[in-house]
Amino acid sequence: MRENSTMDFSPTVDAEVPLASWRGLPEPMSAAHRHEGIELNVPTGGPMHYLIAGSPVTVPDGATAVFWAALPHQLISAPHCSVQWLHVPLQTLLGWNPVPRLVERLLGGETLVLQPPQELARFTQWNIDLSGPETDLSDVAALEICAYLHRLDRLLPRQRPRASLAQGRRDTAVGHAIAMADFMARHHPRPLNVADVAGCVPLHPHYAMQVFRDVTGTTIVEYLTRRRVAEARRLLAATDLSPGRVGHEVGFGSQSRFYAAFRRITGCPPAAYRQAARSGGTSAGRTDMSVKRYADSDPGATTAAD
Incomplete structure (x- = not known):
């Protein structure tokens, strides 16, 4: 990745990412990047600090951050934590049973930081199912992820920030x-x-x-x-x-x-x-x-x- 003087100037455009779920240790990014789809991050053991579309975003330990990954985003620091990532291609999301309020908020440029009850075993199973060779398990995981996003939709605050x-x-x-x-x-x-x-x-x-x-x-x-x-x-x-x-x-x-x-x-x-x-x-x-x-x-x- 190349160095950028600001978040919004020529962010790196990554290769296409499929429906995927994985866990690992995050590393600070030297530059912003972006890719199509919806990204979900759940840190455990400490907070994550991002710049997303030029604005600082802190994701507390155990919270869930959801944002449209086409916005330039850069992980600044994530000390002492591991992270569960989930990536849902936008076209996959739009093709599922619609989650209209969640989709509207995300595509409108909001970064949502929510506090749903976390079941890390659920994510661990998705990590296995989506990385394995069996299509039926991949399809089951996709249905479960769709249901999970509907649960997140119910947690959204009714009031949106004032728009320009x-x-x-x-x-x-x-x-x-x-x-x-x-x-x-x-x-x-x-x-x-x-x-x-x-x-x-x-x-x-x-x-x-x-x-x-x-x-x-x-x-x-x-x-x-x-x-x-x-x-x-x-x-x-x-x-x-x-x-x-x-x-x-x-x-x-x-x-x-x-x-x-x-x-x-x-x-x-x-x-x-x-x-x-x-x-x-x-x-x-x-x-x-x-x-x-x-x-x-x-x-x-x-x-x-x-």
Whole structure:
């Protein structure tokens, strides 16, 4: 990492990080970095001292800090403590059962320092499940993490800090992006195009694409595709529907598009994914849950998001 004179000047952009949970000894950082996704830190044995988006943040021993990792952040010191980290890719978070208040606060730039009851054994199990080869355990861990975030959502204070005019504009963009993500989560089995998604806000389709990408780091078309594939994974594991029928049920307009999207996102075809899920799973069938940035689709994609 290169040295920066301030937090906000050219922070290092790290490689994409998948859904992951791990524990270790923190080391002070010589420079700020950032990456897509939501980061959760739980120090034990002492506090952590951060700079996040240029503001100092102290995380007390045993507290939970949650923030959007796309904000430049730098660990200044963490004496005498070990840390439990949890990273949730933004697209994974948006594709889960929505946690609207938590997502809005985080994407609005807040760093949340909460005091939930800690069960370190829970994190230890996630560390094992997410680093192992079995897809079914990875999926169980993902469901548990989603439920845990819902518990954190209930701990949020009702009152938000007073926002500046710039923050107000940011909050509006975040609200639009969350509304569009929620619309796609609820209506993904239908034939949808970008104009349909933009109409729920409502915004002009081209401006809606820009807002969604600026906030989430991905496109409307890519988010919708991944939401459909996430539901297809569930149906393949939990039902006896044929792969072709699964693709139709989740909203793909053709089998070829479904098979191509499923293989690109999961690394294997639907039938192989079903076999791996029902036999305990191997790393070959493991879903790549990292957040990926894709170039905006060609103009035809604005009228064919399936």
